[in-house]
Amino acid sequence: MSRWLQEITRSLSGSPHGVTEVEGGRTISHPDLLARADIWNRAMSGLSGQVVSVVLPNGIEWIAAYIACLRNGAVFNPIPYFSSVGELARIFTYVQPGLLITDREDLITRYIGEMSALTPDQVAALEPIACTAEEPDDDAIACLYYSSGTTGNPKGVLYSHGNVFALIDSINRGFRFDAETRQLAFLPFGHTASINYNILPALLAGSPLFTSQGFEKLRANFFQVLAENRINYTEVVPSVLLMLLKLKHDLTGLDLSALRFIGCGSSTLPLESQRDFMQTYGVKVANLYGLSETGPSHVDDPTVDGWEPGSIGVALDCNQCRIAEDGEILLKGPNVFVGYYKNEALYNEVVVDGWFHTGDLGREEPGGVFVFTDRKKDLIIKSGINIVPAEIEEVIYGCDAVLGCVAVGKQDPVHGEVIAVAVAPKDPSVDRDELIKAVRAICREKLSTHKLPSVIEVVDEIPKTHSGKLQRRKIRDHFAR
Template sequence: WKIKQNFWDIIKKFGVTYVEAVPSILVALLHVRYDENDYTGIKKLKFIGCGSAPLQIELQNKIYQKFGLKVANLYGLSETGPTHVDYPLDQDWVPGSIGKPLDVNQVHIIDEKGNMLGEDQIGEIIIKGENVFIGYHNNQEIYNQVVLNGFFHTGDLGYKNKDGVFYFTGRKKDLIIKGGVNISPDEIDEIIFKLDEVKEAITIGTEDEYLGEKIITYIVLKDGKKLDGEKVKDFCKKFLSKEKIPDAIEFIESLPKGPSGKVIRREMKN
């Protein structure tokens, strides 16, 4: 993206109060060598909104630590538009969630059989409301598969806590099923991103004759940093159960991204 070198100059010049970005843009902000004077003293920019791809809590924390700016986790789909509000200026706000549903939306978490799940149980997010779409163009069959009893089945996984705050944990289609255990690649990426040497990371499942799938994590290192796969695995063991530890770690120069800067996970599978 062309404005990264003068990003903060633009914020100051035009008195920008709000910015939306994808996670890879925030990663870039962390690694462009700005002078501290470039971003200190910015008063009008209240917070940053981030959407289009999973937002790691560690990334939210790093942006706040470096720039003093909180990052809202924006959730919504093409079929719904925004459905939740994560508002960092609330007094009791903490990073990590997608917030509470809009008043216009009913949102539930269900299991594979369509049963409602309780607090802190991970399942599929389903959404109903006047902002939910009414059909796919010339494809009623697909629409009937994803909209049941008025609820759009998002294909997203998440849970809600006792306060009605929702959390996104990953996409159903991205789940890795290793030895019969469902594993969210985003959970692994979140841990690996804690390593200081890591600029970006993405985890995928690949076919395995014995286990069904095995776990491969691709890592882009920060400039001038070194890291080996065993150190990554040892670090993961502090936070993840045995079956979630990557089977292989590969270091690459960059991750494939679309025009918006969103990482294209499916290309890694190819």
């Protein structure tokens, strides 16, 4: 049996804690969660090596299905619950699942007769059985994380049992998660943020885990849920953090003393927004970095003495990090994925001598602290000068009326590229001309002349993926029309 399965089985079987669904209050102890996985074993029988696509809401059944899937040597393929039928059709064509697990009637109706499908209700009627499949080892593939990519090119990241253990064991050490750490997971379980920062660390530590069906369920009582459940840690994405800033919750009477800090990742966190949130709510926010191919690679711990916002922190002990001559962030370690599904050529292109080329730019500062600057491919090249979009965006976020912004390169016959900016206002009724004037003013005040935007346009919202990642390509395409 793989080290990962051995350790979570040991932790859960002896744990006094469990998993609680915030909406509805369903609770299951960790030993009973293992028993629940035994029921799911019947569904996974005979699927060793095959992909199991899971389209379930955040909650206990998702976690039980995960454990059973890995026990039986199948490849767990989590997909966001709210994915459209059209998007799922593209995913299924690509991954060719041996089994679909979902409670969505539209999917069951659509794929009946085309692929094997199973619902939690069907599983509930089964009797538990011990897993009889050949036990997977550390080299066996545990998960296939599908991503359409910000460029529109699909990728299937293959993560082994060995990868998972190396990563989560290191996260628990680096973040100081232990058996008493109370986690809240509410980001979509189909994406790796909740999986790597909340769910799997709680399984490995045998610690209390609270789940929510999503931020839409929490937006009115987010801090109340944190206080009532004495949450020590939760993970957000920048869009959630910005929305909480906009909502301006009143924390009077709430005891948040158990909350060590909030982690924010999956997309670029503007420094101005990080500072605003901490000042507004008095809650520390970590700027976290990682990729589907590696999982979280650094820990930014705002509880340590002398901490300052703005970096992604120090490398986790499961991987080495260095900065290439061209400024690219390179990672090497047992947490680096083992392949791209159906695309060995791409894997060999990005993993060279064991070093994964992230496509991100950064720098190392004294004390082994790293700073993320931008995506390598997102650089704007104006008259031969490299301009980092994040530098421009950071300045614009200093404008009080701005909720979100994106800077991209726009083709220009003279300069090659000029800078175009899309800005989303906090108040939709704002005078758009006045907002553009305010943005130009703050840019003139804080940016060099060659970094000033040539085009500024006010948009209703900044396009993002389901996981909160910025879809810069859509803005680039918009300005190219």
